[in-house]
Each structure stands twice: as C-alpha cells, then as structure tokens.
Amino acid sequence: MYINTGKSWARGFGAGFWVQGDRAVIAFESAAYNYGGGELLSDVTLRLAPGSFHFLTGPSGSGKTTFLKMAYAELLPTAGHVTIFDREVKTLGRDDVAAVRRRIGVVHQDVQFLDHLPLATNMQLPLIVSGKKTSADDLNELLKWVGLSHLADALPPSLSGGERQRAALARAIIMGPDVIIADEPTGNVDWEMSLRLLTLLVELNRMGKTILIATHDLNLIRQAKNQIPTRVLRISKRRIQLAGADL
C-alpha cells in the first residue's frame, strides 16, 4: 500500500493519524532522491500530520537517513516536492533553513558536537545561536531526564556512544521544537535507556510534538505501540510503505 494522501480513502481516520487531510507539518509529494547512481527513493508521497508519531524502518542502506535529511531540509529532493511548515524547501533561503532548524529538533545518526565546549553548553547550543537563554533548573531537569547530570561539565570526546546520543536528544528538544526527528537514537544505548528515551519521546508527543524516528529496533516500536498511537513506515524497493499489522 503506497501512501497517497490525495485519495479519499486516506481521510477520516481521525485525529492523530498521519494522513490527515491537508494539514501537515512536513509533506512529500512524488519526491525522489538520487545521489547520482540511480534513484534511492522514488515517488514518495506522504504527509506528517501535526502531533503524529511515526517510526521509519528498513534495511541498512535503504535510505532512512536520506529520507530524514529531506524532511529537515538538509537535502533537496531531486524530483518532486517537499514542503516543511507549508514552505517548499526549494524556495528556502539560507536564513529560512536556519529558521526551519529551530523548529525541528534533529538527532543525527553521526552525532556531532562542539568538542571544545562542555556537554551542558553543547546541549544549549540551539538556544545560544538563536540568542535565547534557559533557566538552570530547566537545564538540570533535562540533564536528569537523559541521565547525564554527572557529565554536565564533560567534553564531548570523552563520552560514550550512548551518552552522545542522549546528549543529542537533549540538544534536539531544548528549544521546544514543533517536530523531533531522530535517526536511530537508540542505536548505542542499552534496553533500559532505550525505554527511558522512548518515554521521553512519548511524553513530548503527548505535548503535541510531531515525532519521526528511524530505527530498526522492532522491540522499541512494539513498546511504543503499547503506549501511544504510532504509525510505522517501511522502506522497500525504493518506496515508502505503511507497514502491516504484524508489528
């Protein structure tokens, strides 16, 4: 089943469903991406409704990261259209891209920090670059949430992979973004921490944030489904499909 939002069958699934009429924070329309060796993703048409919670799965190398990059305007589709907050990404100037990134918190697969600044400062970076401040209480709360209170003053190169991912998630949500996109956020963390991060994401979703997570951790998806209505997208044969009920 391909995702075709324009069709009437896609309507009427009720609030919170990912294909919901015309309202969308991020919309793909016949979008494709090609790194140069043929299309990696073809004819992607879907809408992420405000407040929806999506998982994206697919084998390694199937294009999950590529899809997410299109969703936060890092890559422009090589065919078709991508619209973020009602703006066609191709029309975004450099300052517009910066503005979009302030509304989308991203946890990258290859998490990068400013290695010369302590973790706490790195977590506040989105606020710093947009001239905002956060209270020490909020910061400490966030540090506690991701279990990094004891590492607030540590420099990023001294952190483990899991710690970096948790710090990246904290950095992604500190601005209170409308959308949170995470690329395999539990790739390097143990099950207990995975659940904690999931709880955090579920909590954010209940607050109305739109969430899109690439993962191949099926247990995590099952766990999420027990807590909140979620949808699972699967990349298969260059297309993005809605995964079946087996999940």
Next chain:
Amino acid sequence: MRLPKPITRALALMSPDSRSDRVVPPSGHTAWLTTFTAAAMTFLCVFAMALSLASGRLATRWSDALARTSTIRLSAPPGQMEAQTAAILALLAATPGVESARALTDAENRALLEPWFGPELPVEELPLPGLIEVTEADPGYDTDGLRQRLRAEAPGAVLDDHARWRRPLAEAASKLRMLGLLSIILIGTAMAAMVTLAASASLEANAQVVRVLRLVGARDQYIARAFVRRFTLRAFSGACIGAVFGLIGVLILPRADAAGAFLTGLGFTGWGWLLPFVLPPLVGLVAFFSTRYAALRKLREFR
C-alpha cells in the same frame, strides 16, 4: 546620534558577544600569523608612506627647476658692467629657446646674499658679479651654443644652468612618489588577500563546528561574526604594533643636517605624522570586509 546603516551593521557585527566567540574554538598556533602579517604589512606601509610623502615634497621643491630658469653670472670691470649686461641681454633676446631674460636689481642681489652676510651688506661697494635670470622656452636653448656666443660677447660671463640637471631628479622624485603610492596599494591588497586566505583556512579547519552550528539553526551572520571579529581584532592589533615600529623606524632615520640631501626628507612633517595612525583602523576595515567576504562565501558550502 544616528549612524548610517552600514556602519551600525558593521558595529553590530563587531559588538562583543562572548557566547558567539566561544562557539568557535581557539585557533591554536596559526592565530599569530595574521597578527604578524598585519604588523609587517603596516610597518612596510609606514615606510612607503614616508617615501611617498618625501618624494612628493622633493618633487615640489625641485619644481623650480621645471620653471626652467638658469642664471648668467657676469664679472666685469665696474665701468664695463652695464654695457656688457646690455650686450648679453640683447644676445639672449636673439637666442632661440630663451623666453625672457632680465638683470637682477641691487635690491634683489642683497636679498640673495642676506642670509649669508646679514642685512648691512654694502652691495654697491662690493665687486659683486651681476646676475641675469634666464627663463627658458620649451623646447629650451642649446647650452653649448649659448656658452660660445657668451664667451665672444662677454668673456666674464658664466652660464649656470644648474637647474637643468635637477629636472630629471624632479621627475624621478614624482615617479618615486607614484611608486610609493603603488606600494601602499599593493601592500593593502596583499594584506586583504592574506587575511582572506587565513579566514578561509580557519573556516575550513573548523568545518565540524560550522556544520554543527548550521544544524542547530545558526544563521550565517552569527557564524561569520565569530570569525570576522577574531580576524579583525588580530589584524587591528597587528597593525598597531606595525605602525608603532614603523614610526620608530622613521624617527631614528638621520635628521636633515646629519645626512645627505635626499635622505634628509625621508620622514613626516606636520600633520603627516598622524598618517601612520590612520593605518590600524584602515587595516581593521580591510580585514573586516575580507573576512566577511571569505566567511559568507565559505559558509555556502554548508547547508
């Protein structure tokens, strides 16, 4: 007071924002190269300025020579003085290439000698040579021909065309001034190029920093500011050092009386001493714009 918009924007870009500065890591061992370059360039610039100003003065001072005047000195027995002067003036009037000629009066002679002998000199009673001022036409007269005819007319007459050899010197002086100006322009351009290179290299070296900053939503202006501030301040402080050393260098040049004719002029006079102080802000401005250009250009490589 309301400043023009480009200036307020420039000032905003320079305003201390410790946080925006901190997001770019300290630049390590190559940081001093920009300061050094600015210092060396400013030092050279002070000398180019001194050279340019001095040769300008020299060209002006020697431009008397360009008025094409020479002198005929006539020594004759007191009785024949007037007759020979008249004969020479007649001869000059008939010489092609001579525009005009006139004998200096006693008063003028006294004025010429006053600096050496004081005002009480009894000019009339001294056997002083008579002086005839010759103004040359363009093209000038034939010196050897005039000398021969003078010898025939008045054996005691000597044609002194000292001013003539100065003419190529005056030309050289104004060419030297042009060279000095050209050097200043070249030094400025070279410095802009070097600061641009240094800033680009610094952005290149900090690619990860730039990428992370863009990813968390930093605008180009914000990222550029950290680099621009840094390089502008470095160039400015380097220029201050260079200007001070340049001035010291000019100051320790030998004074007018101590050295030969040309070197005496190499320095600043009056308001000219203030010129080197214009250099640091100017260098800062050059660094500001070249870093800004480099940064905004480089940043386009990151989405």
